[in-house]
Amino acid sequence: GRGHRVTDPALTRALAGREALIARLADLIACPSVSVEPGAEAGMEAARTQFEGFLAGAGFANIRRLQGGGHPAIAAEWMGADGTPTLLVYGHYDVQPADPLDQWTTAPFEAAVRDGRIYGRGAADDKGPLLVALSALAAVLAEDGRLPVNIRILIEGEEELGSRTLEQILHLHKAQLACDAVLSADGARWRADLPTLNMATRGIGTLEFSVRTAAKDLHSGRYGGVVPNALHVLSGMLAALHDGDGRITIPGFYEGLADPAPELRAELAAIPFDAADWLAETGAEPIGEAGFTTLERLWLRPCLDVNGVTGGYAGPGSKTVIPAEAHAKLSLRLVHGQDPDRIRQALIEHLHRLSPPCATLSVTADSAWTAATEVPRDHPLLAAARKALLRTTGQNPVLVRIGASLPICDIVRRVLGCDVVMFSFATADENFHAPDEFFRLSAIDEGLAAWIALLRELETGQGLAGQ
Amino acid sequence: GRGHRVTDPALTRALAGREALIARLADLIACPSVSVEPGAEAGMEAARTQFEGFLAGAGFANIRRLQGGGHPAIAAEWMGADGTPTLLVYGHYDVQPADPLDQWTTAPFEAAVRDGRIYGRGAADDKGPLLVALSALAAVLAEDGRLPVNIRILIEGEEELGSRTLEQILHLHKAQLACDAVLSADGARWRADLPTLNMATRGIGTLEFSVRTAAKDLHSGRYGGVVPNALHVLSGMLAALHDGDGRITIPGFYEGLADPAPELRAELAAIPFDAADWLAETGAEPIGEAGFTTLERLWLRPCLDVNGVTGGYAGPGSKTVIPAEAHAKLSLRLVHGQDPDRIRQALIEHLHRLSPPCATLSVTADSAWTAATEVPRDHPLLAAARKALLRTTGQNPVLVRIGASLPICDIVRRVLGCDVVMFSFATADENFHAPDEFFRLSAIDEGLAAWIALLRELETGQGLAGQ
Numbered sequence: 001g002r003g004h005r006v007t008d009p010a011l012t013r014a015l016a017g018r019e020a021l022i023a024r025l026a027d028l029i030a031c032p033s034v035s036v037e038p039g040a041e042a043g044m045e046a047a048r049t050q051f052e053g054f055l056a057g058a059g060f061a062n063i064r065r066l067q068g069g070g071h072p073a074i075a076a077e078w079m080g081a082d083g084t085p086t087l088l089v090y091g092h093y094d095v096q097p098a099d100p101l102d103q104w105t106t107a108p109f110e111a112a113v114r115d116g117r118i119y120g121r122g123a124a125d126d127k128g129p130l131l132v133a134l135s136a137l138a139a140v141l142a143e144d145g146r147l148p149v150n151i152r153i154l155i156e157g158e159e160e161l162g163s164r165t166l167e168q169i170l171h172l173h174k175a176q177l178a179c180d181a182v183l184s185a186d187g188a189r190w191r192a193d194l195p196t197l198n199m200a201t202r203g204i205g206t207l208e209f210s211v212r213t214a215a216k217d218l219h220s221g222r223y224g225g226v227v228p229n230a231l232h233v234l235s236g237m238l239a240a241l242h243d244g245d246g247r248i249t250i251p252g253f254y255e256g257l258a259d260p261a262p263e264l265r266a267e268l269a270a271i272p273f274d275a276a277d278w279l280a281e282t283g284a285e286p287i288g289e290a291g292f293t294t295l296e297r298l299w300l301r302p303c304l305d306v307n308g309v310t311g312g313y314a315g316p317g318s319k320t321v322i323p324a325e326a327h328a329k330l331s332l333r334l335v336h337g338q339d340p341d342r343i344r345q346a347l348i349e350h351l352h353r354l355s356p357p358c359a360t361l362s363v364t365a366d367s368a369w370t371a372a373t374e375v376p377r378d379h380p381l382l383a384a385a386r387k388a389l390l391r392t393t394g395q396n397p398v399l400v401r402i403g404a405s406l407p408i409c410d411i412v413r414r415v416l417g418c419d420v421v422m423f424s425f426a427t428a429d430e431n432f433h434a435p436d437e438f439f440r441l442s443a444i445d446e447g448l449a450a451w452i453a454l455l456r457e458l459e460t461g462q463g464l465a466g467q
Numbered sequence: 468g469r470g471h472r473v474t475d476p477a478l479t480r481a482l483a484g485r486e487a488l489i490a491r492l493a494d495l496i497a498c499p500s501v502s503v504e505p506g507a508e509a510g511m512e513a514a515r516t517q518f519e520g521f522l523a524g525a526g527f528a529n530i531r532r533l534q535g536g537g538h539p540a541i542a543a544e545w546m547g548a549d550g551t552p553t554l555l556v557y558g559h560y561d562v563q564p565a566d567p568l569d570q571w572t573t574a575p576f577e578a579a580v581r582d583g584r585i586y587g588r589g590a591a592d593d594k595g596p597l598l599v600a601l602s603a604l605a606a607v608l609a610e611d612g613r614l615p616v617n618i619r620i621l622i623e624g625e626e627e628l629g630s631r632t633l634e635q636i637l638h639l640h641k642a643q644l645a646c647d648a649v650l651s652a653d654g655a656r657w658r659a660d661l662p663t664l665n666m667a668t669r670g671i672g673t674l675e676f677s678v679r680t681a682a683k684d685l686h687s688g689r690y691g692g693v694v695p696n697a698l699h700v701l702s703g704m705l706a707a708l709h710d711g712d713g714r715i716t717i718p719g720f721y722e723g724l725a726d727p728a729p730e731l732r733a734e735l736a737a738i739p740f741d742a743a744d745w746l747a748e749t750g751a752e753p754i755g756e757a758g759f760t761t762l763e764r765l766w767l768r769p770c771l772d773v774n775g776v777t778g779g780y781a782g783p784g785s786k787t788v789i790p791a792e793a794h795a796k797l798s799l800r801l802v803h804g805q806d807p808d809r810i811r812q813a814l815i816e817h818l819h820r821l822s823p824p825c826a827t828l829s830v831t832a833d834s835a836w837t838a839a840t841e842v843p844r845d846h847p848l849l850a851a852a853r854k855a856l857l858r859t860t861g862q863n864p865v866l867v868r869i870g871a872s873l874p875i876c877d878i879v880r881r882v883l884g885c886d887v888v889m890f891s892f893a894t895a896d897e898n899f900h901a902p903d904e905f906f907r908l909s910a911i912d913e914g915l916a917a918w919i920a921l922l923r924e925l926e927t928g929q930g931l932a933g934q
Contacts, residue, residue, distance in 0.1 A: 162785075202688070206785035215750025221669070221871025222895075224800045225770035226742075226761050227751035232709060232773060238702035275693075283682025284694035284791075285825040294693050303692035306699060307788050308779035313796060318629075318673040318834060320798045321774050324751075329780060331787045333691045358752035367785060404688025428689075 008456065014139035014448040021135050021444060022118060024054065026111035028093075028127040029120035035071050035094035035160050044071055044157060047093040047127075051155055052076075054131075058138035060153060066176075068169030071157030075176060078141065079150045085464035086150040087381070088179035089137065090408060090420070091130030091186055092159035095122035096433045103435035117438040124430035126186045128439035129447065130155065132425055133185035136451030148459040152179055156408075159186065162367060163407040170415040180464035181381040182412050183454075187402075187422040188432065192440070194272065195389045195397040198422045199382065200299065203334035204405035205344050205369035206307075209351060211237070211359040214324040217312075223322055228358040231311045234326040237354040238306050241330075246287060248304050250350045256337045259291075260300050268295045271398055299401035304332045327364070333403060340369035370410035373420070374401075379466035381421045388453035392446065419466045423454065475923065481606035481915040488602050488911060489585060491521065493578035495560075495594045496587035502538050502561035502627050511538055511624060514560040514594075518622055519543075521598075525605035527620060533643075535636030538624030542643060545608065546617045552931035553617040554848070555646035556604065557875060557887070558597030558653055559626035562589035563900045570902035584905040591897035593653045595906035596914065597622065599892055600652035603918030615926040619646055623875075626653065629834065630874040637882040647931035648848040649879050650921075654869075654889040655899065659907070661739065662856045662864040665889045666849065667766065670801035671872035672811050672836035673774075676818060678704070678826040681791040684779075690789055695825040698778045701793040704821040705773050708797075713754060715771050717817045723804045726758075727767050735762045738865055766868035771799045794831070800870060807836035837877035840887070841868075846933035848888045851924035859916040886933045890921065 028050055032043035048065070051074055055063050060076035071094065079086070098108035098121045106112040108121040118128065134153070141147055154177060158164055170177060190196040213228040243249050260268075275294035279286050288297040297303075311326025313319035332347070334340060348363055355361040375382050377399075389397040409420045425447030431437040458464070495517055499510035515532070518541055522530050527543035538561065546553070565575035565588045573579040575588040585595065601620070608614055621644060625631055637644060657663045680695040710716050727735075742761035746753050755764040764770075778793025780786035799814070801807060815830055822828040842849050844866075856864040876887045892914030898904040925931070 202691075204688075204787070206787070208785070213751055218749055218751070219871070220770065220772045220774070220798055220800060221869065223749065223751075223765075224669075224772055224798075224870055225764040225768055226746065226753060226755045227749055228754045229772050231705070231776055235702045235705035235773065235776075238698070239706035242699060279693065282685055282690065282694055284680055284685070284690075286693060287695045287825055288693045297692040298690075301692055303687065305687045305691055305696050305787070305789050306702065306779065307687070307786055308781050308790070309698055309702070309776050309793070310781045312773065312775035314775050314777045318675070318796055318798060318832070319774055320671070320673070320772070322772050323775070326776070329785055331687055331691075331785060333687060358754055365785070402688065403691055404686070 008452055010140040010143040011449055011452045013143050014135055014452060015445065017135065017139070018444060021131060022113070022441070025118060025123065025128055025131050028131065029111040029122055030109055032109045033094050033122070034097050035158050036097060044094065048074055048157070051093055054134060055153060058134065059141050066169045066173045068165035068172060070161070070165035073157055073169050074155040075173070076153040077151065078147050080146055081148065081150045084149040084461065085180040086152060086178065087458070087464060088152040088154055088177060088182045089133055090154050090156070090182050090184040091133065092126050092156040094157045094160050095125065095127070096160050100435060105436055113441070116441050118441060119436060119438045121437055123437050123439040124188070124426035125432040125437065126159065126424070126426070128443070129424040129426045130185045132444055132447035133451050136448050136455065139448070140452060140455050148455050149464065152177060163411065166408060167368070167411045167415060170411060174415065177416060179416060179418060181379070181418050181466065182416070182420040183381060184408065184420050184422045185424055187406065187424040188426045188428040188430070189424065190400050190428055192427045192429065195393045195395045196400045197382065197385055197389065197397045198402050199377070199399050200374040200401035201372060201406050201409050202302070202403055203338065203340055203370045203372040203410060204331060205334065205340055206329065206331040206367040207344070207347060207363060208327065208329045208365040209361060209363045210325055210327045211355060211361055212325045213359050217324045218322040220320040220322050227322060230323045230326040230359065233356060233359045234309065234311060234328060237351065238309070238328060240354050241304060246289065248302070250343070250346050252346050253302070253343065257335065260296060265296070267399070268293065268299070271295065271400065298403040300335055302333055302335050302338060304330060307331050333405065334372050336372045336374055338372065340371050344369045370405060370407050373409035373413055375419045375421055376466045379419055379421070380462050381419070381464055384454050384457035385421055385423055387457050388450050391453045392449040423451070425450065475919055477607040477610040478916055478919045480610050481602055481919060482912065484602065484606070485911060488598060489580070489908070492585060492590065492595055492598050495598065496578040496589055497576055499576045500561050500589070501564050502625050503564060511561065515541055515624070518560055521601060522620060525601065526608050533636045533640045535632035535639060537628070537632035540624055540636050541622040542640070543620040544618065545614055547613055548615065548617045551616040551928065552647040553619060553645065554925070554931060555619040555621055555644060555649045556600055557621050557623070557649050557651040558600060559593050559623040561624045561627050562592065562594070563627050567902060572903055580908070583908050585908060586903060586905045588904055590904050590906035591655070591893035592899040592904065593626065593891070593893070595910070596891040596893045597652045599911055599914035600918050603915050603922065606915070607919060607922050615922050616931065619644060630878065633875060634878045634882060637878060641882065644883060646883060646885060648846070648885050648933065649883070649887040650848060651875065651887050651889045652891055654873065654891040655893045655895040655897070656891065657867050657895055659894045659896065662860045662862050663867045664849065664852055664856065664864045665869050666844070666866050667841040667868035668839060668873050668876050669769070669870055670805065670807055670837045670839040670877060671798060672801065672807055673796065673798040673834040674811070674814060674830060675794065675796045675832040676828060676830045677792055677794045678822060678828055679792045680826050684791045685789040687787040687789050694789060697790045697793040697826065700823060700826040701776065701778060701795060704818065705776070705795060707821050708771060713756060715769070717810065717813050719813050720769070720810065724802065725804070727763060732763070734866070735760065735766070738762065738867065765870040767802055769800055769802050769805060771797060774798050800872065801839050803839045803841055805839065807838050811836045837872060837874050840876035840880055842886045842888055843933045846886055846888070847929050848886070848931055851921050852888055852890055854924050855917050855920035858920045859913065890918070892917070
């Protein structure tokens, strides 16, 4: 097939547009599309307009905005491949805030190329990888006058807000987004030196709660020893969330979680990964559930973290206050076999049980909880992605998982009923969400080649839906 | 003696100066002598100048400033009563910050008289009560041409900073401050409706510490389940500071603390005090050490409070961070029989024992620790104060204690070797350290009468030093 040509004319075309792509990425970085900031509407609109202009120029039709109650998503499609499956290509146009500004070497919203990297907020997450994907599609469409399968595009505007209205957008526009599989230009390659494909994510749930022990803060000189202290109550509750072996004490939390199959353990053990080296970078002593390797703990086992505590006096020096209220933020990573709703409910009941009679517990925030997801090992899109990476890198990609959670995977599974394959050419070390975010310029070439190779794999006319 | 005159000419004179006293207090309130604020030097200097002017006008000599490394104290004396003991009268010219400004009914540094009260920062703590004391001394000196005993005055400028340089001031100027007893115009009457004398304070110690579990905050998607969390460590440590019965777990903490004697228990039980009513105001469920009444817990038993915790993400929404560091501020109230240095050392050792191997513990701040103090029941100055209150109120004052800590009591005991009797006419409900601080105008009359009556008691020529 055409996919086996050593030099694909579409790739030649795409690579010839490399400088234009970099210039376009610089223009996109110049749009401060910080979805979390109420005043960022101008930046959001500028980013939308640029992506829409690109899609129109590339020949996509039905370019429109999908409303879900928050920042709109951009949709577009090329549906000219009658009788073939439909692939939905996903990315997002919003970016993280740039704080702390003083830690950037160059201004976050002015792209700067240094040492083979393009720096700027959103360079890697997700404007760069998304532009690579769209440019690959555009090059094939320009070269061939068609695409191998029907393509729908969805560019979200609230990924950095936890995709808070994505589910609503998919529900409201389900027919216009119907597809057999989703290929995401978001996410990150695990490592720069090893071709990998991510086939699973952990689920996530977050919850904030407060305990109150008095109507107002009290002075320990007047009340010390006779009234409860909200920070004592909170500390006791938080400490009780793990037992002495570090296991989570929520009743039923581990129910239904079998030990990984020997084949899976062997597969993970074969991944070239030095846990001790990797952990040494953190400066942390390794901990974890007994009986599991580091990768098993990260990818196959759930965890619970206290992400923040506030209570009492936080200023300089001492203040002999007995805090009346204290707050905690928790997050949990869930794995296959754990039902988010059931875990969420069990956690809330557990907190109520741990809260002593002298305290009033309030759950003050509670995000949408999402389940772990896993792309079936024999999914045709995953197979196409593996072949594309083998062809363009000369190496068989390693199947990996991530300990993180991608709301889109669970939402797409539930609403559109299909799987999401991650195919981003950002790399995990590119300072996502941090100062000096960058995108490797080499990833542009690698990404264009891989996306075009993957599209060629789809020309074989196989189905795209997983079992 | 002259003390038994129904109308003391000195009191008549003092009461005739009541309006002048209120005007002077308003002038003092207008000096923003907020010792904690680096920019408050002008306000500090203005307050010092006013007190010095008053002392000079009243006939005190050797008016000078005593340096101890921070804001200076003001000293003065009248040493004309040869062969009599020396009484040191104490107060402070510094005040708390006025924040939050928007919660004041009228401006904090502009005195306002409403409903028999004078409002303003420092009105009750301690400018009003100190001015009452000095005015009483001035009236007796003006009326009689002498005072019944030698009087030294010490007006501190760092009381609101925990008297951080008071010990140094007393050490450096020990001879100039030598005295047989200290009578303090600082503090507060327990209640407005019951004449009381405070004979004991709890000691205090504060300590801040941090635990660190990694070189930097880590993302729970990348590291959740394989690295320790500083907030888990901190919560566990804080929870372990009390046992299931609410007793403090520091080894040796309760060593040497005998149960109160039956006579003392009976004395406390006889104090008209409804613990349930008093606690109901706080909105807190009563807690406390088994086997003790509320007043016993407050006055005779030690306690430990966590005053503040910080760690991880404190902003809106969730952030799936694994905090690398967490901080806690602790304070302890100590009682008679507990050696502050020993308890401090035991606490630090205990924290090190509670800190798991995956964490690094740092004690980041550690205030001067002070012991509990108690004025001997038969102290002649306490006896004089009791008689003065009986004479001026018609009621035998109730001997009370406070659960709070007054650094001066312990420092004077250690450096000058004598006791401090509290004789303030502020009342505990007057919004010390809070918006709308006020001082009852009625306390001016009551305070002038009581201070003059107490001076008359000293004319009997008894000694002033406790045993």
